[in-house]
Amino acid sequence: MSSPDGGRPAKETSPGGVGRSRGRSHLPATSTNPEDQAEAIQAIKLRHPWRNIFAGVLVVAVVLFILDAAQREAYGWDNFAKYVFDQRISQAALNTVLLTIYSMVIAIILGITLAVMRLSNNPVVRGVAWLYLWIFRGTPVYVQLVFWGLFATIYSTIDVGIPFMEPWVSWQTDDVIDVFWLAVIGLALNESAYMAEIVRAGILSVDKGQDEAATALGMSWLQTMRRVVIPQAMRIIIPPTGNEVISMLKTTSLVTAIPYSFDLYGRQRDIASVIFDPIPLLLVACAWYLLFTSLLMVGQYFLEKRFSRGVGHAVEKKSTNTTETAAVPTTVNPAQKAPEGDEHQ
Amino acid sequence: MTDVPMVRAERVSKSFGSNQVLKSISLEVKKGEVLCLVGPSGSGKSTFLRCINHLEQVNAGRLTVDGVVVGYEERDGLLYELKPKVAAKQRQDIGMVFQRFNLFPHMTALENIIEAPMLVKKVSKADATARALELLDRVGLAEKADAYPAHLSGGQQQRVAIARALAMDPKLMLFDEPTSALDPELVGEVLEVMKDLAKSGMTMIVVTHEMGFAREVADTLVFMDGGVVVEAGDPTEVLTNPQRQRTQAFLSKVL
Numbered sequence: 001m002s003s004p005d006g007g008r009p010a011k012e013t014s015p016g017g018v019g020r021s022r023g024r025s026h027l028p029a030t031s032t033n034p035e036d037q038a039e040a041i042q043a044i045k046l047r048h049p050w051r052n053i054f055a056g057v058l059v060v061a062v063v064l065f066i067l068d069a070a071q072r073e074a075y076g077w078d079n080f081a082k083y084v085f086d087q088r089i090s091q092a093a094l095n096t097v098l099l100t101i102y103s104m105v106i107a108i109i110l111g112i113t114l115a116v117m118r119l120s121n122n123p124v125v126r127g128v129a130w131l132y133l134w135i136f137r138g139t140p141v142y143v144q145l146v147f148w149g150l151f152a153t154i155y156s157t158i159d160v161g162i163p164f165m166e167p168w169v170s171w172q173t174d175d176v177i178d179v180f181w182l183a184v185i186g187l188a189l190n191e192s193a194y195m196a197e198i199v200r201a202g203i204l205s206v207d208k209g210q211d212e213a214a215t216a217l218g219m220s221w222l223q224t225m226r227r228v229v230i231p232q233a234m235r236i237i238i239p240p241t242g243n244e245v246i247s248m249l250k251t252t253s254l255v256t257a258i259p260y261s262f263d264l265y266g267r268q269r270d271i272a273s274v275i276f277d278p279i280p281l282l283l284v285a286c287a288w289y290l291l292f293t294s295l296l297m298v299g300q301y302f303l304e305k306r307f308s309r310g311v312g313h314a315v316e317k318k319s320t321n322t323t324e325t326a327a328v329p330t331t332v333n334p335a336q337k338a339p340e341g342d343e344h345q
Numbered sequence: 346m347t348d349v350p351m352v353r354a355e356r357v358s359k360s361f362g363s364n365q366v367l368k369s370i371s372l373e374v375k376k377g378e379v380l381c382l383v384g385p386s387g388s389g390k391s392t393f394l395r396c397i398n399h400l401e402q403v404n405a406g407r408l409t410v411d412g413v414v415v416g417y418e419e420r421d422g423l424l425y426e427l428k429p430k431v432a433a434k435q436r437q438d439i440g441m442v443f444q445r446f447n448l449f450p451h452m453t454a455l456e457n458i459i460e461a462p463m464l465v466k467k468v469s470k471a472d473a474t475a476r477a478l479e480l481l482d483r484v485g486l487a488e489k490a491d492a493y494p495a496h497l498s499g500g501q502q503q504r505v506a507i508a509r510a511l512a513m514d515p516k517l518m519l520f521d522e523p524t525s526a527l528d529p530e531l532v533g534e535v536l537e538v539m540k541d542l543a544k545s546g547m548t549m550i551v552v553t554h555e556m557g558f559a560r561e562v563a564d565t566l567v568f569m570d571g572g573v574v575v576e577a578g579d580p581t582e583v584l585t586n587p588q589r590q591r592t593q594a595f596l597s598k599v600l
Binding site for chain 2 (some may be wrong): 207209210212213214215216217218219220221223227231232
């Protein structure tokens with residue numbers, strides 16, 4: 001790719017090319033004089049004309065799309081404006097967030113437990129964890145949610161007592177667990193199977209020597225896990241977990257399978273079917289989902305930074321050489337500054 | 346010195362599957378003594394060291410530390426496997442320093458040192474910190490208390506690792522090739538700390554390739570090869586006048 005305007009990067013760099021050609025002849029091959037320094041290279045920057053052209057085309061296309069969308073009737077922007085801050089919608093948005101938080105918290109705790117179980121020496125414990133993962137990863141989450149919706153049909157009462165005897169206490173399942181919590185359980189149990197694999201990968205990534213050092217200091221297995229292994233595994237665990245949270249936020253829209261309809265998606269659909277205008281309400285839901293995922297991405301960035309403590313060069317500044325050609329910021333993604341897998345010796 | 350040896354190995358054997366790594370090792374380390382283990386790699390030195398700390402389990406023979414069987418409990422002439430808790434308790438008294446330091450990278454030098462005393466011995470944070478600073482000073486790193494391992498040189502990391510082991514007040518220190526992963530320039534500072542430690546009367550077992558150190562500090566030098574003790578004795582004696590052919594061959598290459 002030769003650029004027409006710049007020509008090939010010039011060979012002579014500056015008028016002061018003195019030290020190089022003339023100086024070399026009488027210098028020994030190995031110099032011990034640090035004062036005799038070659039001057040800094042000042043090459044002409046490589047040009048990227050196609051990047052600029054492509055960026056220009058993209059900008060034009062986006063502008064055209066926005067202008068068109070703003071005028072298009074079907075988007076129903078008036079209804080969008082009317083419902084985006086509607087109290088029913090913001091309440092539903094809160095429900096979606098709560099579903100996400102509760103199910104992720106349970107999933108992470110359960111996932112860590114399952115991961116530790118899978119790494120256990122006890123074959124029974126290992127087997128139980130394997131069976132769990134097999135079932136919950138092997139069936140679709142939508143189907144699992146439908147099943148949870150039928151929980152009360154399958155188990156109409158919850159009994160406490162000795163098997164085959166008259167129960168001491170008995171509850172109607174419907175009275176004890178409402179639909180919201182069925183949704184939480186359904187999402188959490190499914191998610192924990194995936195979290196278990198993420199946590200397991202994190203634990204396995206920690207150097208065996210860490211375990212040995214802690215053991216040699218007289219720390220118990222649990223202390224070693226809690227204070228030494230898990231904190232280091234976090235560096236590996238956090239980025240995919242952030243992705244899982246974001247993914248969970250969107251998966252909550254499937255709770256309609258239970259059926260639970262007070263989340264963002266369900267509520268929006270209910271309103272839309274009343275006013276016969278689905279598209280603006282879908283946009284409303286999307287706007288809220290996007291707001292939350294954006295917030296989560298920011299949070300993820302800071303969490304990652306915190307857990308890369310002690311890995312060194314965390315303060316290194318991001319060099320800006322990719323941005324020098326054009327003002328198109330789309331290619332620079334600060335969240336990608338993941339810690340490199342460097343080995344400490 | 347009391348009559349009970351700090352470490353006593355009686356015909357100790359260890360196999361990994363069909364691979365026998367230790368073949369009937371017998372040796373004794375008295376209290377306050379420094380023993381250096383030398384030999385080619387794969388000769389079982391490190392494995393033996395790890396057995397003393399019960400990081401590996403012995404298959405045959407008897408290994409005692411300060412008169413107590415390692416990793417098992419002896420009742421009515423029978424050996425019982427130890428509960429992990431009890432095994433952990435045994436390890437508290439044995440400090441270990443690793444070839445690759447194994448500092449906790451997410452903790453500062455100071456946090457590395459106070460972690461185990463606080464967690465295992467339930468020492469208060471203030472007491473643990475005071476003691477840690479003292480130890481850091483002893484290994485010449487008082488000003489590095491707040492540095493993370495990644496920002497320390499190899500020699501400094503290893504000195505922190507030694508301080509970390511000392512913080513548990515061990516009665517025995519095991520060194521597994523403590524200088525093998527270091528740049529030649531940094532070996533000296535670590536050996537210096539170890540010499541001081543030996544002078545202070547600590548019982549030490551050191552797996553090393555530093556013959557100069559062994560000659561200077563060790564009370565006994567043991568040469569191992571192929572999982573057996575080939576030769577043992579006064580270090581100067583063994584180094585200058587080896588009796589066995591295998592020892593001669595090895596020393597002619599490393600000295």
